[in-house]
Amino acid sequence: MSTFLSNLISGVSLGSVYAIIALGYTMVYGIAKMLNFAHGDVIMIGAYMCFVMMFNLNTPAFVGVLIAMAVCTLLGITIERLAYKPLRQATSLSVLITAIGMSYFLQNLAQLIWGANPKSFKSVIPSGGLSLMGGSLKISYVTIVTIIASVLIMVVLTLFVNHTKMGKAMRCVSEDRGAAELMGVNVDLTITVTFAIGSALAAIAAVLMCSAYPTLKPTTGSMPGIKAFTAAVFGGIGSIPGAMLGGILLGVIEILGKAYVSSELGDAFVFAVLILVLLVKPTGLLGKKIHEKV
Amino acid sequence: MAEPMLKVDGIDVYYGAIHAIKGISFEVHENEVVTLIGANGAGKSTTLNTIGGLMKPRTGKIEFLGQNISAMPASKVVPLGIALCPEGRRIFQQMTVRENLEMGGYTRPASEIQDTMDEMFGRFPRLKEREKQIAGTLSGGEQQMLAIARALMSHPKLLMLDEPSMGLAPILVDQIFDIIKELHKAGTTILLVEQNARKALQVADRAYVLETGKITLSGTGEELANSDEVRKAYLGG
Numbered sequence A: 001m002s003t004f005l006s007n008l009i010s011g012v013s014l015g016s017v018y019a020i021i022a023l024g025y026t027m028v029y030g031i032a033k034m035l036n037f038a039h040g041d042v043i044m045i046g047a048y049m050c051f052v053m054m055f056n057l058n059t060p061a062f063v064g065v066l067i068a069m070a071v072c073t074l075l076g077i078t079i080e081r082l083a084y085k086p087l088r089q090a091t092s093l094s095v096l097i098t099a100i101g102m103s104y105f106l107q108n109l110a111q112l113i114w115g116a117n118p119k120s121f122k123s124v125i126p127s128g129g130l131s132l133m134g135g136s137l138k139i140s141y142v143t144i145v146t147i148i149a150s151v152l153i154m155v156v157l158t159l160f161v162n163h164t165k166m167g168k169a170m171r172c173v174s175e176d177r178g179a180a181e182l183m184g185v186n187v188d189l190t191i192t193v194t195f196a197i198g199s200a201l202a203a204i205a206a207v208l209m210c211s212a213y214p215t216l217k218p219t220t221g222s223m224p225g226i227k228a229f230t231a232a233v234f235g236g237i238g239s240i241p242g243a244m245l246g247g248i249l250l251g252v253i254e255i256l257g258k259a260y261v262s263s264e265l266g267d268a269f270v271f272a273v274l275i276l277v278l279l280v281k282p283t284g285l286l287g288k289k290i291h292e293k294v
Numbered sequence B: 001m002a003e004p005m006l007k008v009d010g011i012d013v014y015y016g017a018i019h020a021i022k023g024i025s026f027e028v029h030e031n032e033v034v035t036l037i038g039a040n041g042a043g044k045s046t047t048l049n050t051i052g053g054l055m056k057p058r059t060g061k062i063e064f065l066g067q068n069i070s071a072m073p074a075s076k077v078v079p080l081g082i083a084l085c086p087e088g089r090r091i092f093q094q095m096t097v098r099e100n101l102e103m104g105g106y107t108r109p110a111s112e113i114q115d116t117m118d119e120m121f122g123r124f125p126r127l128k129e130r131e132k133q134i135a136g137t138l139s140g141g142e143q144q145m146l147a148i149a150r151a152l153m154s155h156p157k158l159l160m161l162d163e164p165s166m167g168l169a170p171i172l173v174d175q176i177f178d179i180i181k182e183l184h185k186a187g188t189t190i191l192l193v194e195q196n197a198r199k200a201l202q203v204a205d206r207a208y209v210l211e212t213g214k215i216t217l218s219g220t221g222e223e224l225a226n227s228d229e230v231r232k233a234y235l236g237g
Helices: A002-032 A040-055 A059-088 A092-114 A142-165 A164-173 A177-182 A187-212 A222-235 A240-260 A264-280 B044-052 B076-082 B096-102 B110-121 B125-129 B142-151 B170-185 B195-202 B219-226 B228-234
Strands: A130-131 A137-140 B007-014 B016-026 B033-037 B059-065 B082-085 B158-160 B189-194 B207-211 B213-222
Touching: A002 A137, A002 A142, A002 A164, A002 A187, A040 A059, A040 A092, A040 A222, A059 A187, A059 B110, A059 B213, A092 A222, A092 B033, A130 A142, A130 B170, A137 A142, A142 A164, A142 A240, A164 A240, A164 B096, A164 B142, A177 A187, A177 B076, A187 A222, A222 A240, A222 A264, A240 A264, A264 B170, B007 B033, B007 B044, B016 B044, B016 B059, B016 B213, B016 B219, B033 B044, B033 B082, B033 B158, B033 B195, B044 B076, B044 B082, B044 B096, B044 B189, B076 B082, B082 B142, B096 B110, B110 B125, B110 B142, B125 B142, B142 B158, B142 B170, B170 B189, B170 B195, B189 B195, B195 B219, B195 B228, B207 B219, B207 B228, B213 B219, B219 B228
Parallel strands: B033 B189, B033 B207, B082 B158, B158 B189
Antiparallel strands: A130 A137, B007 B016, B007 B059, B207 B213
């Protein structure tokens, strides 16, 4: 029982990281109508930035996290302005290919700067954890912080999107870009802010992920990126609660699959889920299809 | 005569290689209802979208209250006092009625929104009843009212309506035209695009006929309603 609980909690924790990354995917998709496949690599850059700050410059962990967030935010804005904005009127295939190109560019840039050898990331969160059920269930602080962080992000993001002017503008652009423009919304600015938020979240995800799984290399971001994309589709791409739910469920499925079925097939379960969802409910768990009324 | 509120001067608009608007010029004066009539594809919506800042004219000039707005994006045009209620309504289906109205007032200070909203609820009591409802669940007529109210939320000096009667039952069409008359009486300047030429000419002070991107006729609403060409082409004989 305690093993199962322990696995479940690890799953929720891993899933929380996926969820935070998936939020970036889903918001950008919802608002800019594009799949930003370079999102995973922004995570990797965030992790390296935090690493450089903490281990090369010996700053405290929180400074590392803040710098990583700042750099990722700028990086996200720069990528959007340089690579995606000129393609606003182009076909979605051109944008997709550009995003994949950007992903490889960032990976190779990281390899050029930091080399291909993996670095070992030290957790920004104190090691150790809580002992529950008479010591048979241990929950590490990293796990706790990850889950709390993702819940907080979810709450803040939901409040932002539903109650602020910029948040409402985002929902409008997401639903009907032209109509949003007619309301006086600056669509370009809205898209930039979306990229900024998604990339800042990517930095948080980076630090949490590398605190739990401490190997850092130029391809560190690609697998979690793809899985978070799967999570976003699973939950219903474009939906913020969907990304959260999809991420957590996916993390749980991955960890339980690894623990009880086959440790090698954990990743395969994740993608099997994607295929199943696309077959059975292509709009995802919380994805909506609104029928227009005439 | 005073300077026109809106002066469209020889604009050409293209969709890629397609020459949609071919050098049209027209004017709208303060407190006027002006209508553009014409068949499908004549360029009526394109004209409104260009004035509204969604598209840019390749040549020519659009002046609003003496200011050149030809190259301005919609986000700059709206605060100047131009609102476009687009074809097909395009309300935000997943948002509530209230949120739709708030978005209409996007460019205005938050402190003024509630007053204008109360004004809209006074004019459209049905919207008040449905304030918290998701806009996508409204009936077609209610959605059109919401679209008009949303456009009015920016307190426009010039309200552009693109096919407000499209897809509505005859009784609702009458209601929409009653609203246009009321807005006119209240002093709103309106540029109306309509397929329902008969109704449009009844409410219009002046009208222009648009054919394949060119203005072919113009005059007062009454003159055009009585012209043989218009009667044959748009009023069914």
